[in-house]
Amino acid sequence: MREAMQISQENSRTADVALLPLNGFGEGEKSEQAGQQFKVGRVLLQRLRRICSVVVKGSAHEHVGMWYAGLVAGKLAAEVMYYYAGTLPSEFFRVLGDRNLPAFASLLGRCVVVVGLAGSCKAVLEYVGGLIGVSMRQELTRYTHARYLRAPNFYSVATSGTIDNPDQRTTQDIERLTRSGADVLAELLIAPFLIAYYTVQCWKMAGIYGPLAIYIYFGIGAAATRLAMAPIIRQVYIQEQAEGDFRFHHVRTGECAESIAFIAGEDRERAAADRALKAVTGAQRRVLGKQFWLGLLTQVFAYMGSTVSYVIIGVPIFMGSYDDKSGAELSSIISLNAFVSIYLIYRFTSVIELTKRLADVAGYATRVAQLWEELDRLDVEAEADDADSGVSIRDSAVIVARGLDVCTPGGVRLVTELDLEIGVGDSLVITGPNGAGKTALLRTLCGLWRPGGGEVQLAHTNGAPDVLFLPQAPYIIGGSLREQLCYPGLWGGRHAMCFNADIVRILATVGLSHVVDIVGTSNLDYPYTVQAWLRLLSPGERQMMSIARVLFWRPKFVMLDECTSALDACAAEALYRAILDAGITVVSVSHSAHLERFHKRRLSLDGSGGYTLDDVR
Numbered sequence: 001m002r003e004a005m006q007i008s009q010e011n012s013r014t015a016d017v018a019l020l021p022l023n024g025f026g027e028g029e030k031s032e033q034a035g036q037q038f039k040v041g042r043v044l045l046q047r048l049r050r051i052c053s054v055v056v057k058g059s060a061h062e063h064v065g066m067w068y069a070g071l072v073a074g075k076l077a078a079e080v081m082y083y084y085a086g087t088l089p090s091e092f093f094r095v096l097g098d099r100n101l102p103a104f105a106s107l108l109g110r111c112v113v114v115v116g117l118a119g120s121c122k123a124v125l126e127y128v129g130g131l132i133g134v135s136m137r138q139e140l141t142r143y144t145h146a147r148y149l150r151a152p153n154f155y156s157v158a159t160s161g162t163i164d165n166p167d168q169r170t171t172q173d174i175e176r177l178t179r180s181g182a183d184v185l186a187e188l189l190i191a192p193f194l195i196a197y198y199t200v201q202c203w204k205m206a207g208i209y210g211p212l213a214i215y216i217y218f219g220i221g222a223a224a225t226r227l228a229m230a231p232i233i234r235q236v237y238i239q240e241q242a243e244g245d246f247r248f249h250h251v252r253t254g255e256c257a258e259s260i261a262f263i264a265g266e267d268r269e270r271a272a273a274d275r276a277l278k279a280v281t282g283a284q285r286r287v288l289g290k291q292f293w294l295g296l297l298t299q300v301f302a303y304m305g306s307t308v309s310y311v312i313i314g315v316p317i318f319m320g321s322y323d324d325k326s327g328a329e330l331s332s333i334i335s336l337n338a339f340v341s342i343y344l345i346y347r348f349t350s351v352i353e354l355t356k357r358l359a360d361v362a363g364y365a366t367r368v369a370q371l372w373e374e375l376d377r378l379d380v381e382a383e384a385d386d387a388d389s390g391v392s393i394r395d396s397a398v399i400v401a402r403g404l405d406v407c408t409p410g411g412v413r414l415v416t417e418l419d420l421e422i423g424v425g426d427s428l429v430i431t432g433p434n435g436a437g438k439t440a441l442l443r444t445l446c447g448l449w450r451p452g453g454g455e456v457q458l459a460h461t462n463g464a465p466d467v468l469f470l471p472q473a474p475y476i477i478g479g480s481l482r483e484q485l486c487y488p489g490l491w492g493g494r495h496a497m498c499f500n501a502d503i504v505r506i507l508a509t510v511g512l513s514h515v516v517d518i519v520g521t522s523n524l525d526y527p528y529t530v531q532a533w534l535r536l537l538s539p540g541e542r543q544m545m546s547i548a549r550v551l552f553w554r555p556k557f558v559m560l561d562e563c564t565s566a567l568d569a570c571a572a573e574a575l576y577r578a579i580l581d582a583g584i585t586v587v588s589v590s591h592s593a594h595l596e597r598f599h600k601r602r603l604s605l606d607g608s609g610g611y612t613l614d615d616v617r
């Protein structure tokens with residue numbers, strides 16, 4: 001077993017950070033918990049039931065549940081037609097044996113109609129099944145979006161690493177789950193009815209021992225395939241994880257293309273991409289390897305099935321049950337008997353074959369359900385936090401920290417017992433060596449990280465936080481210039497009301513008038529792609545855009561985490577002046593001494609948990 005690599009214990013600060021191996025699951029990991037995850041049993045059934053209930057409950061609009069029930073009913077009705085079509089050969093044997101031309105012609109006509117209808121039915125059912133799969137995907141993805149893309153779940157899942165590739169689980173795994181899941185489930189639902197019907201027919205023709213032989217045969221096959229299925233679920237899970245890592249590598253290198261090109265890192269990236277590809281193809285080969293044994297079982301089972309059917313037919317013939325029949329009648333009986341028993345075996349075989357597809361479905365279902373379970377856990381944690389977090393949401397125009405311990409999510413203490421009060425107009429600059437916990441303090445004040453102790457009170461207006469947080473890396477979206485400026489569109493309980501004149505004025509204030517000129521004042525709502533925006537705005541201009549958002553929303557407080565680091569001193573000072581002129585109180589993390597004069601006080605973290613608070617002269 002490959003252990004998660006622990007970072008050196010020398011630095012107690014980072015002792016809680018466990019670096020997972022690149023392909024996070026760890027080859028050959030066989031913990032008790034991992035074993036439970038991939039068992040075909042209660043946990044899997046609960047997960048599948050939950051997925052079904054999300055589809056059915058969430059489909060008030062689209063009636064997916066009803067459509068699905070209709071599909072299953074349609075499949076059953078189509079089976080009646082298939083049965084009818086299946087009995088026609090036996091009639092052919094009879095009319096051909098009797099050399100009855102008029103009966104043959106009429107039978108031929110019936111046959112064309114029935115077989116044509118059966119084929120059309122199959123095509124329609126496939127089409128409807130495909131549409132239902134799409135609706136199911138929509139429901140499951142919407143549910144996942146609603147649970148995942150909201151505070152605090154999104155930040156926790158995206159940054160904690162407890163769940164690998166949540167993006168892939170949301171996009172690809174749900175799609176695959178619904179594409180094959182809907183079909184597999186429908187087949188499993190109709191199987192019992194068909195098996196019951198064909199059992200009765202088989203019994204009528206071959207006596208009790210006919211269906212009995214088939215049931216024993218099925219029992220042996222089912223037990224063998226159940227054993228072969230569990231390792232496939234686990235391998236599909238691992239393969240999906242490797243696919244996610246591979247895709248993430250390409251997305252990340254695409255995003256950082258310029259940094260990589262400047263430092264000539266293409267060779268290293270190619271090697272890393274090849275490694276990720278090797279992990280994916282290795283996982284694919286392992287899935288194929290495990291599926292081989294299941295495939296072998298199901299194929300042998302299917303082919304042996306037809307042999308069993310001859311035994312079932314042969315026994316009553318050799319026992320003399322049909323001695324009184326003419327040659328033509330006997331041919332007809334053999335044909336009908338063969339159809340019924342082979343169909344019954346075929347039904348059982350399809351159930352066994354379905355287990356192969358079910359193993360894939362179970363792998364996808366496990367990945368999707370795990371994400372939901374983590375979101376459940378975070379919801380429970382958030383509820384408990386609301387009661388016990390020390391983060392107050394009373395309306396107030398002051399940010400307060402009392403006896404605040406700033407700790408990493410792993411519990412490493414970065415700042416100890418901080419007492420701080422920031423009122424309106426009381427701008428504060430936070431300084432300190434790298435890694436001292438300056439950003440960590442902002443995260444804790446904003447509620448992204450839970451305080452290790454003490455309490456925090458954020459400024460609130462009308463029940464909504466009145467503090468805007470700007471991280472070091474500005475976030476640029478795809479959309480129109482108006483949307484870019486008004487991002488996120490709804491903030492602090494307010495919807496963006498952004499007039500053209502505001503856009504022109506604010507962008508002029510931050511030094512981005514030329515962006516308005518390029519876009520054109522008549523084109524402020526024209527949607528541009530993210531790539532277009534990233535080409536248009538330099539890193540410094542992206543920081544200007546970020547600060548333009550502050551001037552648009554005009555919060556009471558803004559926390560700026562080195563967000564003028566890409567600007568020249570003159571531009572950075574002009575932006576600070578504009579923010580203060582707008583009556584916004586600034587809490588900055590900064591390494592730039594020339595910006596300190598825009599603040600009243602300085603909080604200096606010493607990097608060992610201590611701090612000093614003094615006035616800026």
Ligand SMILES: Nc1ncnc2c1ncn2[C@@H]1O[C@H](COP(=O)(O)OP(=O)(O)OP(=O)(O)O)[C@@H](O)[C@H]1O
Nearest residue numbers: 014159408409410433434435436437438439440441
């Ligand atoms: N998500 C995280 N989980 C665990 N530890 C973290 C996490 N993010 C940061 N840390 C740890 O917290 C410490 C402080 O990080 P922080 O970003 O607050 O430093 P900083 O003072 O802002 O540094 P800099 O001046 O370099 O930006 C770091 O040593 C880092 O290891």
